[in-house]
Amino acid sequence: RKEVEQDPGPFNVPEGATVAFNCTYSNSASQSFFWYRQDCRKEPKLLMSVYSSGNEDGRFTAQLNRASQYISLLIRDSKLSDSATYLCVVNRWRALTFGSGTRLQVQP
Amino acid sequence: GAVVSQHPSRVICKSGTSVKIECRSLDFQATTMFWYRQFPKKSLMLMATSNEGSKATYEQGVEKDKFLINHASLTLSTLTVTSAHPEDSSFYICSARDKNRGDTEAFFGQGTRLTVV
Numbered sequence: 001r002k003e004v005e006q007d008p009g010p011f012n013v014p015e016g017a018t019v020a021f022n023c024t025y026s027n028s029a030s031q032s033f034f035w036y037r038q039d040c041r042k043e044p045k046l047l048m049s050v051y052s053s054g055n056e057d058g059r060f061t062a063q064l065n066r067a068s069q070y071i072s073l074l075i076r077d078s079k080l081s082d083s084a085t086y087l088c089v090v091n092r093w094r095a096l097t098f099g100s101g102t103r104l105q106v107q108p
Numbered sequence: 109g110a111v112v113s114q115h116p117s118r119v120i121c122k123s124g125t126s127v128k129i130e131c132r133s134l135d136f137q138a139t140t141m142f143w144y145r146q147f148p149k150k151s152l153m154l155m156a157t158s159n160e161g162s163k164a165t166y167e168q169g170v171e172k173d174k175f176l177i178n179h180a181s182l183t184l185s186t187l188t189v190t191s192a193h194p195e196d197s198s199f200y201i202c203s204a205r206d207k208n209r210g211d212t213e214a215f216f217g218q219g220t221r222l223t224v225v
Contacts, residue, residue, distance in 0.1 A: 100151040
């Protein structure tokens with residue numbers, strides 16, 4: 001079983017739509033959690049950290065459920081510029097473990 | 109945010125030759141850097157953890173004699189792919205954390221696209 005699992009997509013949504021991504025992780029000792037965004041042939045960039053209390057940054061909302069070992073990302077009012085691959089990332093000790101990513105394509 | 113510079117961004121080499129990739133933290137000190145490899149449409153896979161002043165820690169299945177890592181200073185780690193073969197063609201990317209910022213954001217280099225012909 002992969003340590004971090006994500007639906008690969010692609011998710012094809014129209015501009016303005018709300019889209020949600022889910023992720024599960026297998027190691028209960030994982031310490032911190034993130035969503036990264038990766039554009040084609042580019043390095044990953046931090047989108048947001050994920051906390052049990054849930055956190056919001058503009059149109060983006062992230063949620064962590066430690067009991068279920070489940071992480072989510074909600075994007076509201078999708079923009080064309082949101083098209084990218086979204087990586088669920090889990091930290092245990094110093095190294096990050098990446099999910100395979102969920103590809104989002106926002107269409108005009 | 110902090111800057112990690114990786115060089116070269118793209119390299120094409122012949123089978124059997126060696127290629128060195130550099131990863132520098134430009135405005136912070138990184139006692140630990142991480143090397144990842146990403147195949148097309150696949151996840152980033154951790155190859156090894158590079159520790160300043162000591163030996164790197166390799167993930168299972170990664171050949172340490174093939175992927176030589178040197179972390180000679182707090183701002184520089186290098187990955188050398190020795191005797192490269194076409195199956196080593198991949199996107200290699202390093203990351204580092206600012207030891208003064210704790211275990212929060214990891215900063216990534218721009219990545220190196222290696223093509224072995």
